Amino acid sequence: MRILLLFFVFLSPATYAQKLSKSDRAIVADLKTHVGYLADDKLEGRRAGSPGEKQAIGYISAQFQSIGLSPKGTAGFGQPFEINEGKQIQSGSVFIVNGHELKAGTDYFPLSYSPNSSVIEAVVSPSLAEGGQPWFKDLGDILINNKDNPHFDVSAQMRTEIKNATDKGAKAIVFFNTSNLPDGIRFDARDGSEKASIPVFYLSSAARTKFLPDPATAYDVKLKSDIGVKQRTASNVVGYIDNGAATTIIFGAHFDHLGYGEDGNSMIRDGSRNIHNGADDNASGTAALIELAKLMKKSKSKQNNYLFIAFSGEELGLFGSKYFVDHPTIELKAVNFMVNMDMVGRLSDSSKTVTVGGFGTSPSWASIVTTNKKTGFHVKYDSSGTGPSDHTSFYRKDIPVLFFFTGLHSDYHKPSDDADKINYTGELLIIKYISTVVDNSKSAGKLAFTKTREQQTGTSARFTVSMGIMPDYTFSGAGVRVDGVSEGRAAQKAGLKAGDIVTQLGEHKVTSLESYMQTLSKFKKGDSTKVTVKRGQEELSFDIVF
Numbered sequence: 001m002r003i004l005l006l007f008f009v010f011l012s013p014a015t016y017a018q019k020l021s022k023s024d025r026a027i028v029a030d031l032k033t034h035v036g037y038l039a040d041d042k043l044e045g046r047r048a049g050s051p052g053e054k055q056a057i058g059y060i061s062a063q064f065q066s067i068g069l070s071p072k073g074t075a076g077f078g079q080p081f082e083i084n085e086g087k088q089i090q091s092g093s094v095f096i097v098n099g100h101e102l103k104a105g106t107d108y109f110p111l112s113y114s115p116n117s118s119v120i121e122a123v124v125s126p127s128l129a130e131g132g133q134p135w136f137k138d139l140g141d142i143l144i145n146n147k148d149n150p151h152f153d154v155s156a157q158m159r160t161e162i163k164n165a166t167d168k169g170a171k172a173i174v175f176f177n178t179s180n181l182p183d184g185i186r187f188d189a190r191d192g193s194e195k196a197s198i199p200v201f202y203l204s205s206a207a208r209t210k211f212l213p214d215p216a217t218a219y220d221v222k223l224k225s226d227i228g229v230k231q232r233t234a235s236n237v238v239g240y241i242d243n244g245a246a247t248t249i250i251f252g253a254h255f256d257h258l259g260y261g262e263d264g265n266s267m268i269r270d271g272s273r274n275i276h277n278g279a280d281d282n283a284s285g286t287a288a289l290i291e292l293a294k295l296m297k298k299s300k301s302k303q304n305n306y307l308f309i310a311f312s313g314e315e316l317g318l319f320g321s322k323y324f325v326d327h328p329t330i331e332l333k334a335v336n337f338m339v340n341m342d343m344v345g346r347l348s349d350s351s352k353t354v355t356v357g358g359f360g361t362s363p364s365w366a367s368i369v370t371t372n373k374k375t376g377f378h379v380k381y382d383s384s385g386t387g388p389s390d391h392t393s394f395y396r397k398d399i400p401v402l403f404f405f406t407g408l409h410s411d412y413h414k415p416s417d418d419a420d421k422i423n424y425t426g427e428l429l430i431i432k433y434i435s436t437v438v439d440n441s442k443s444a445g446k447l448a449f450t451k452t453r454e455q456q457t458g459t460s461a462r463f464t465v466s467m468g469i470m471p472d473y474t475f476s477g478a479g480v481r482v483d484g485v486s487e488g489r490a491a492q493k494a495g496l497k498a499g500d501i502v503t504q505l506g507e508h509k510v511t512s513l514e515s516y517m518q519t520l521s522k523f524k525k526g527d528s529t530k531v532t533v534k535r536g537q538e539e540l541s542f543d544i545v546f
């Protein structure tokens with residue numbers, strides 16, 4: 001589960017828990033075993049691409065194997081995929097002044113759009129700008145001159161300076177800032193903008209004062225820019241029950257979690273390093289997936305095939321489920337519907353409420369999801385096919401979805417989301433409810449799909465304005481790719497569509513999600529501007545009012 005907002009539509013009448021049979025007690029015991037293993041400290045929070053994730057993959061694969069599922073990944077049960085972590089400054093980067101080596105990342109850094117170079121050596125003074133040498137450019141005066149201009153874009157100004165320097169034969173350019181005004185320049189790992197024609201560096205004020213104190217003095221300078229792309233490999237786990245049917249039901253749950261919070265998605269942001277066990281998020285859903293696979297293997301309902309996917313990379317932005325729908329190992333057209341379980345382990349004994357999302361994604365859900373059997377809990381329906389978890393990826397491929405969720409709690413995305421807080425009996429009730437829903441669907445044939453409203457999943461509260469788009473967090477090109485557009489919001493009114501890549505807002509270039517958010521902060525409610533997008537090969541411009 002990634003984000004916090006949910007809207008509820010309808011409340012069903014109360015029903016009551018039943019006494020547990022022997023087979024139910026066995027399920028509860030197995031759920032405990034699965035969650036106990038996955039949420040153990042040994043797995044170090046199952047961060048996508050980490051050794052703990054590999055252990056989880058091994059466990060889930062072994063469970064699928066012993067249940068008798070067929071491997072349906074690309075490497076046995078596994079379906080590996082790369083996670084692009086963005087750019088990083090590599091050890092080849094060099095900034096040496098009179099023999100003193102400056103520290104990359106603190107004293108200086110090459111800008112993320114700097115091209116890689118061999119060592120450039122020269123004797124130059126910071127006040128000098130002439131052809132054939134590395135140039136030094138002070139941003140101080142520019143910042144002071146523009147301090148009252150809310151639309152001033154220092155990054156755009158730097159691009160102009162780089163072009164000017166290149167035209168005059170500069171070998172490299174080093175920016176620094178002698179003013180007290182903040183310039184906000186940092187290494188943007190997600191920057192996808194066009195590479196500069198010459199290496200570009202930023203020198204910190206502290207390093208400039210220490211190593212190049214006198215603008216008029218000539219210093220012996222050695223520069224080299226070395227930037228690479230960081231990647232790590234994660235893997236989904238995919239198992240299959242082939243009933244020879246024309247349609248397939250997909251059950252999914254993500255098994256990855258936050259690790260030590262390295263990706264910045266923990267609720268604890270005090271710099272501490274603690275294992276986030278993710279018992280509810282989402283060892284609970286993974287355990288439910290394994291137990292559902294057992295039930296479906298024994299089920300007499302053969303009208304559908306069943307595919308079970310444990311997703312990785314969910315916590316980073318639905319990476320695993322997106323990878324699956326773009327690289328499906330079964331025919332997506334034959335998918336009847338998708339059932340997602342994310343955080344199903346905290347059924348509250350007082351409110352006894354389970355949220356069922358995706359209720360609006362098929363007209364058939366109303367008759368299928370409602371069951372006469374005693375569920376043991378209340379059901380809150382949420383119509384939206386999108387939300388903070390993997391069903392969103394399937395909804396975007398026009399597949400009806402259901403999303404099961406027992407609600408947020410104070411341990412959400414904290415190291416305290418532990419196995420001893422899971423309501424295993426509650427989870428059993430949810431599994432049984434899902435198997436009843438599958439049973440109810442067996443005579444319905446292939447379900448019709450309907451579009452629903454988009455659920456806002458952004459952190460727009462941080463900004464005074466937002467466009468009402470759902471950005472694609474996995475997109476690594478230049479700009480911000482739109483995954484979805486909220487009904488009635490600025491972007492939709494302007495004419496933006498899913499799939500558009502936002503490249504410019506007003507005079508500000510949008511090169512990454514980071515720069516998009518920085519740009520948005522320059523606008524107020526009621527402001528209007530132009531938004532430029534790439535739609536296929538076309539570049540389009542729209543008027544937008546915030």
Ligand SMILES: [Zn+2]
Pocket residue numbers: 001002281315413
């Ligand atoms: Zn989560």
